[in-house]
Amino acid sequence: MAYKTLTKAIMIAGLALGVSAAASAADKKLMMGASTSMLANNCQGCHGTNGASVGPASPTIAGLSKDYFIEVMEGFADGEVKSTIMGRIAKGYNKKEIEQLADHYAGLPFVKAIQTFDPSQVKKGAKLHDKYCEKCHAEGGNSAEDDAGVLAGQWTQWVKWSMDDFQAGHREAPKKMNKKVKKMLSKEGSAGIDALLNYYASQQK
Numbered sequence: 001m002a003y004k005t006l007t008k009a010i011m012i013a014g015l016a017l018g019v020s021a022a023a024s025a026a027d028k029k030l031m032m033g034a035s036t037s038m039l040a041n042n043c044q045g046c047h048g049t050n051g052a053s054v055g056p057a058s059p060t061i062a063g064l065s066k067d068y069f070i071e072v073m074e075g076f077a078d079g080e081v082k083s084t085i086m087g088r089i090a091k092g093y094n095k096k097e098i099e100q101l102a103d104h105y106a107g108l109p110f111v112k113a114i115q116t117f118d119p120s121q122v123k124k125g126a127k128l129h130d131k132y133c134e135k136c137h138a139e140g141g142n143s144a145e146d147d148a149g150v151l152a153g154q155w156t157q158w159v160k161w162s163m164d165d166f167q168a169g170h171r172e173a174p175k176k177m178n179k180k181v182k183k184m185l186s187k188e189g190s191a192g193i194d195a196l197l198n199y200y201a202s203q204q205k
């Protein structure tokens, strides 16, 4: 299904580009006026209706802060944030459209994923979060206001993947975050990351 949706997304992105390239002055109004719901239609196949992704393959995008949303979309487009799919998709939108999408999704509620986790890891994860992450991922990773994404109730696959990419240097984390993650890893090893992931996944309400 992912492949099919991907093909569809690329077709849609291609169509949009074709349209703008061919647009004459008379079409300008149409070109500039892509409504937000039209733009967001292209995201639903993977990110769910209203940005609440129903499966682990795509993160939930509703309820992220506007600033973070724009930053990560621009990161996808210029390759600074590693991606399988979003790089190609993000390139299909101009600055104004990305801002439109960011406004739209920032205004929708983040819906937490219902997913499996290891209950025996949750307490440890919560402790590690408080010590190393809470400062910038406030309210147990629930707050969007830090402009750092949302961790609580996000699909684990994406959170884990992001952590892997930060550590491998495929995505740049803030220096202070790198420092905290390193410190945490030197004390806890990768079991610390596991505990954190289980803590975030345990937050389903």
Ligand code: HEC
Pocket: 002, 005, 006, 009, 039, 040, 042, 043, 044, 045, 046, 047, 057, 058, 059, 060, 061, 064, 069, 072, 073, 082, 083, 084, 085, 086, 087, 089, 101, 149, 150, 158
């Ligand atoms: C074909 C499936 C697909 C489509 C269509 C799609 N996305 Fe994504 N999106 C993903 C996947 C998968 C990821 C994880 C990064 C990656 O591998 O590309 C992602 C990641 C994201 C993220 C990062 C979330 C975070 O917490 O950091 C944002 C923001 C996003 N997408 C926005 C959008 C928007 C806006 C659209 C529509 C214009 C869209 N996506 C269309 C699959 C898709």
Ligand code: HEC
Pocket: 068, 071, 072, 129, 132, 133, 134, 135, 136, 137, 147, 148, 149, 150, 151, 159, 160, 162, 163, 172, 173, 174, 176, 177, 180, 181, 184, 196
């Ligand atoms: C000094 C502040 C700071 C600290 C401490 C910090 N982070 Fe972050 N984190 C950020 C910022 C800012 C971003 C957004 C980076 C970007 O725009 O790419 C981020 C992004 C992330 C992301 C990616 C979110 C997404 O949706 O893609 C994950 C996962 C993450 N942090 C996990 C952690 C964990 C786990 C800890 C504790 C071990 C931690 N962070 C500590 C500031 C921090």
